[in-house]
Amino acid sequence: MNPTAKPHQAASFWLFIPLIILIVQVVAEHFMGRIWICSCGYIKLFEPGVNTPGNSQHLADWYTPSHIIHGFLFYGLGWLVLRKGSFGQRLTLATLIEAAWELLENSPIIIDRYRDSTMAVGYAGDSILNSAMDTVFMALGFLFASRAPIWLTIAIALVFELLTGYLIRDNLTLNVLMLVWPVDAIKAWQGAL
Structure with missing residues (x-):
């Protein structure tokens, strides 16, 4: 028996788990009633509009950099809490957090909160494709941060x-702030775009 087989199998297992988490996320969103792709009936590589029906419906949009930053942050978190853990274990933790956020973000309570407190006046939630890609972009950010x-x-x-703050008057920092503690002056500034 090869003595290196067990560590290799363990590493493969921990790299396989994030894929399972992504599949569970997609299935859960389907059962939540999310649409698979944009109701427009086609898929774009990038949706350039912010307050448009296509936002959060295609492969990427102006919020994609926020999800890449999630990966950066989750890599740091994994390094802090799983110092002796493998890359796969840290990626599993990151994917679990991102998938949980995607499910919460697409729940009626958060969709309504976005509509009331942020610049996302007509926000209806992500398509399943966009949400899955958000998790993929987080994983790419995680991989980048690891290297x-x-x-x-x-x-x-x-x-x-x-860049996103300048171009669309929104970014990860403003998004979190406005979701947690809305500031009327910021909402007015964002709405003036």
Whole structure:
């Protein structure tokens, strides 16, 4: 028997679990009544509109950088709480958190909160495709953070935040702030776009 077989099998197992979590996320969203793709009937690589019916419905949109930053942050979290854990164990934790957020984000309570407290006036939730891609982009951010120097990961996160803040008046920081503690002045500024 090969002595390296067990560690390799364990690593493969922990890399397989995030895929299972993604499948569970997709199935759960289907049972939540989410639509598979944009109701427009086609799939775009990127939806350039922010307050449009196509936002959060296609493969990528202006909120994709936020999900990549999730991956950066979850890589850091995994490093903190699973110091002796494998890459696969850390990715599993990250995928579990992201999938849980995607399910919560597409629940009526959060959709209504977005409509009331943020610039997402007509937000109806993500398509299943968009939500699954959000999790994939998080995983890509996680992978990048695992390979890149910390300074580069932080620099890219700052560029993403500043760029989307400038272009669409929203980003991960503003999104979280407005969801948790809405500020009328920020909502007015975002609505003036």
